[in-house]
Amino acid sequence: MTAPLRLLLAGYGTVGQALHELIRDAGLSQELPVVGVVRSDGAWTDPKGLAPGEPQGEAPRDLDVLEALDAVDADVLVELTPSDLDTGEPGLTHIRTALEHGHHVVTANKGPLVVDYAGLTGLARDRDLAMRFEAAAGASLPIMNLREFCLRGNPVHRLEGILNGTCNYILTRMTEEGLPYGTVLSEAQALGFAEADPSLDVGGWDAAAKAVILANHVLDVDLALEDVEVSGIQALTPSAVQLARKRGYAVRLIAQASRDGTASVAPRLVPEGSPLNVAGTLNVVRLVTEHAGPLALTGRGAGGRETASAVLSDLLAVQERYR
Amino acid sequence: MTAPLRLLLAGYGTVGQALHELIRDAGLSQELPVVGVVRSDGAWTDPKGLAPGEPQGEAPRDLDVLEALDAVDADVLVELTPSDLDTGEPGLTHIRTALEHGHHVVTANKGPLVVDYAGLTGLARDRDLAMRFEAAAGASLPIMNLREFCLRGNPVHRLEGILNGTCNYILTRMTEEGLPYGTVLSEAQALGFAEADPSLDVGGWDAAAKAVILANHVLDVDLALEDVEVSGIQALTPSAVQLARKRGYAVRLIAQASRDGTASVAPRLVPEGSPLNVAGTLNVVRLVTEHAGPLALTGRGAGGRETASAVLSDLLAVQERYR
Numbered sequence: 128m129t130a131p132l133r134l135l136l137a138g139y140g141t142v143g144q145a146l147h148e149l150i151r152d153a154g155l156s157q158e159l160p161v162v163g164v165v166r167s168d169g170a171w172t173d174p175k176g177l178a179p180g181e182p183q184g185e186a187p188r189d190l191d192v193l194e195a196l197d198a199v200d201a202d203v204l205v206e207l208t209p210s211d212l213d214t215g216e217p218g219l220t221h222i223r224t225a226l227e228h229g230h231h232v233v234t235a236n237k238g239p240l241v242v243d244y245a246g247l248t249g250l251a252r253d254r255d256l257a258m259r260f261e262a263a264a265g266a267s268l269p270i271m272n273l274r275e276f277c278l279r280g281n282p283v284h285r286l287e288g289i290l291n292g293t294c295n296y297i298l299t300r301m302t303e304e305g306l307p308y309g310t311v312l313s314e315a316q317a318l319g320f321a322e323a324d325p326s327l328d329v330g331g332w333d334a335a336a337k338a339v340i341l342a343n344h345v346l347d348v349d350l351a352l353e354d355v356e357v358s359g360i361q362a363l364t365p366s367a368v369q370l371a372r373k374r375g376y377a378v379r380l381i382a383q384a385s386r387d388g389t390a391s392v393a394p395r396l397v398p399e400g401s402p403l404n405v406a407g408t409l410n411v412v413r414l415v416t417e418h419a420g421p422l423a424l425t426g427r428g429a430g431g432r433e434t435a436s437a438v439l440s441d442l443l444a445v446q447e448r449y450r
Numbered sequence: 451m452t453a454p455l456r457l458l459l460a461g462y463g464t465v466g467q468a469l470h471e472l473i474r475d476a477g478l479s480q481e482l483p484v485v486g487v488v489r490s491d492g493a494w495t496d497p498k499g500l501a502p503g504e505p506q507g508e509a510p511r512d513l514d515v516l517e518a519l520d521a522v523d524a525d526v527l528v529e530l531t532p533s534d535l536d537t538g539e540p541g542l543t544h545i546r547t548a549l550e551h552g553h554h555v556v557t558a559n560k561g562p563l564v565v566d567y568a569g570l571t572g573l574a575r576d577r578d579l580a581m582r583f584e585a586a587a588g589a590s591l592p593i594m595n596l597r598e599f600c601l602r603g604n605p606v607h608r609l610e611g612i613l614n615g616t617c618n619y620i621l622t623r624m625t626e627e628g629l630p631y632g633t634v635l636s637e638a639q640a641l642g643f644a645e646a647d648p649s650l651d652v653g654g655w656d657a658a659a660k661a662v663i664l665a666n667h668v669l670d671v672d673l674a675l676e677d678v679e680v681s682g683i684q685a686l687t688p689s690a691v692q693l694a695r696k697r698g699y700a701v702r703l704i705a706q707a708s709r710d711g712t713a714s715v716a717p718r719l720v721p722e723g724s725p726l727n728v729a730g731t732l733n734v735v736r737l738v739t740e741h742a743g744p745l746a747l748t749g750r751g752a753g754g755r756e757t758a759s760a761v762l763s764d765l766l767a768v769q770e771r772y773r
Contacts, residue, residue, distance in 0.1 A: 267739075402728065405725065418759035
């Protein structure tokens with residue numbers, strides 16, 4: 128048996144708990160023991176591995192992430208705290224510190240990658256540490272691993288896609304039912320498909336952050352959020368959406384980026400037969416490759432279990448490479 | 451620099467020549483030298499690596515594939531001879547012999563895999579040799595590498611898709627233009643989209659062979675071609691196709707396989723908004739995963755350069771693993 132890869136989870140919300148359960152359900156608790164969990168209300172540790180679910184037993188310890196990494200001798204920091212696209216914190220400090228102290232990192236957190244992609248990936252490379260983040264953009268869509276492992280020797284020139292399920296849900300209902308934006312948004316909020324403050328989603332910023340991360344990895348560019356031209360869907364009227372439909376198009380919020388370093392997020396007309404024309408909360412990413420033309424990958428772009436499955440795939444890739 | 455991986459190409463048609471050119475154009479001639487080419491009219495060898503294109507210089511040597519592997523001390527047999535779905539030959543003997551003599555194998559040839567999937571992959575596993583065949587099913591669609599490298603820890607329960615571009619082209623034109631099957635087939639033959647003997651394509655056998663290979667790898671089953679229930683598209687009438695269209699469906703030749711070992715290829719009704727509803731010569735494969743729901747991959751399912759790009763990706767995976 129390979130040596131276990133000891134995990135410290137920073138953040139223990141929907142994704143963290145789903146990951147912990149996936150590890151248990153797949154019979155991987157010995158190979159991938161969760162030796163610590165750090166939340167805002169304290170840290171729980173067990174060198175033999177914690178069980179999934181609400182932390183039990185002893186009162187939490189007062190440890191920050193770095194202290195916890197040292198206290199439990201973890202191999203990998205799994206960074207799952209909430210994203211802040213402006214500062215990248217607290218994930219940015221967690222990840223940087225973990226790498227500086229020789230720990231691998233797997234994360235689903237967009238913020239640190241948007242704020243300092245080159246710095247974090249460079250730090251990992253210089254120290255021959257893993258820094259994987261498949262779950263940070265497109266949840267279960269394995270775009271970055273597809274590029275790394277499945278398109279070897281085949282450069283990607285451009286990417287485009289639908290990276291925000293909330294916007295796609297709103298646009299789909301505006302198209303199919305002729306409803307106004309505000310009505311669909313309120314219903315989406317009631318159903319839990321949209322946040323109480325929906326501005327990051329409907330303003331296009333969530334999609335732009337994911338486009339930055341994907342582009343930097345897949346196209347090997349060095350984009351920041353301010354390099355992306357961003358327009359949201361707030362100003363779209365039902366009549367514009369219906370008119371497009373009559374002419375054989377759907378209106379979709381399309382993120383795109385090219386190897387020349389240009390990137391945008393904006394509502395665009397997509398022909399009805401196009402692989403980019405997906406409905407509801409689905410996400411899609413289309414990579415234009417040099418030798419095999421365009422490849423499109425469609426799937427669920429959100430969800431705790433879906434996101435956790437991408438984190439698990441990354442952890443198993445770290446295990447294969449370093450154990 | 452890593453040690454070179456010396457290639458022997460068995461078969462040197464469209465795919466073989468495209469691969470040879472891709473290797474040169476990517477600047478990989480030192481890392482992946484083509485030290486021999488075996489065609490039906492003889493073998494050309496050069497320990498320093500042959501240049502792409504019609505073999506030049508000396509008269510060909512009278513060597514079979516095994517003799518050529520030994521003569522040039524090749525590391526990898528790249529098997530690209532024409533597919534025979536009944537016997538698997540000559541590729542089956544080439545691959546088996548190469549593995550028995552300690553050579554890695556990368557192939558785009560469906561025949562050997564359909565006839566003896568378990569035997570060939572078992573032989574490779576027992577001897578810790580690479581046996582990769584991404585290009586054998588779905589050309590540039592990296593389904594098998596997606597499963598292996600991008601969905602770690604996420605079991606796949608079912609796959610379904612469009613695996614034959616010729617049938618999809620015919621069905622798309624029957625749908626969009628209301629033309630009869632025979633008319634579209636003749637035009638497809640004139641354009642080079644269909645073979646002079648189209649029975650393998652339109653009868654569903656080409657799709658069935660690809661489904662067997664994909665299912666055996668992705669679902670970890672042990673299917674043979676005779677386990678697949680196969681119906682082709684020959685009997686479809688324009689009126690049936692048009693009626694489906696009026697009701698919001700497209701008729702598509704769908705291959706499907708499940709983990710319980712059942713598999714079929716048959717014309718099916720696909721809803722217009724479904725990711726499986728792709729047009730023209732595109733292929734699509736949808737994997738139903740345990741943790742992330744369905745994932746669909748759409749792209750070009752045929753073409754010399756597209757197929758060669760999948761072979762190259764496999765060769766670089768062998769290099770990473772064994773060098």
